[in-house]
Amino acid sequence: MRKVIVNSTPIISLSLIDSLYILKELYGTVFIPKAVYDEVVIKGKSKIGSNNLLECEYIKILEIKNKEAEKLFKTNLHSGEVEVMILYDELNADLCILDDLLARKYAKYLNYNITGTIGVLLKAKEVGLVKNIKQLLFELIKNGIYIDRKLMKKVLELANEN
Template identity: 65%
Template sequence: MLKVIANSTPIIALEKIGKLNILKELYGKIYIPYGVYEEVIIGGKEKINNNFIQNNDFIIIKEIKNEEAKKLFLTSLHKGEVEVMILAREMEADICIIDDFLARKYAKYLNIRITGTMGILLKAKESGIIKEIKPLLDNLIEEHIYIDKKLYKDVLQIAKEQ
């Protein structure tokens, strides 16, 4: 089974549209560092069910071991993003789910394989978990999740929904 680490934005986005189960169906379980848990549940400003992580046993909260490494990134990234990359290195993760552009650049620099919310939706369609992506993209936008217009069109083109 793949070792998958997720950042807060993809989890929040999928929860907002009622599709968090996609992660379970694709990967069985996912790991989040405690910093992501704090961002989503403790300090979260999003209008979502605050118990959704505890209510989904496939999401495993894991503490990072190398607290010192956080100091290297905290000037330009959020705590959760930094901990995702540290945890990915510590666990030798197969993939990280990250949407933030700058965090994705850091992850690539660290040779961490990444995907994002759009990649998850494309993989879910390819796997037969969902039938269409467009309604989900529209739901994300309705829930105030920003999707660049070009990305929106590209995802629909890849999904053969144009």
């Protein structure tokens, strides 16, 4: 079983376009640290509240064990991103789903296998879970998620939807 750690922005983004199920279909079970749960439920602008997130049996909420490592990570990253990286190490995870550019740079530096919300959507299209990624990207934008024009063009080319 692949161990996949997910940050708050991908959960919020996928929930905004009613596509959270894609995580289950692609990865089975995914893990989020407690700080991500707090960001999504308490601070997040997703469609999913506490009960709805808890009803997603494929999303497992875990406390990080190494609280000391969290102090070392305190940089320009949010606590959710820090805990995602610590949990990635603690679980010896296979994939980290992050959108924030700075967090992705840290993850790449640490040699983590990473993707983001758009990578998840591309994978979903590749395996036939979604038919039209362009519509989903426009829904993300309509819901306040920023997608760079160059990135949008490249993604649509990759998805053969240009």
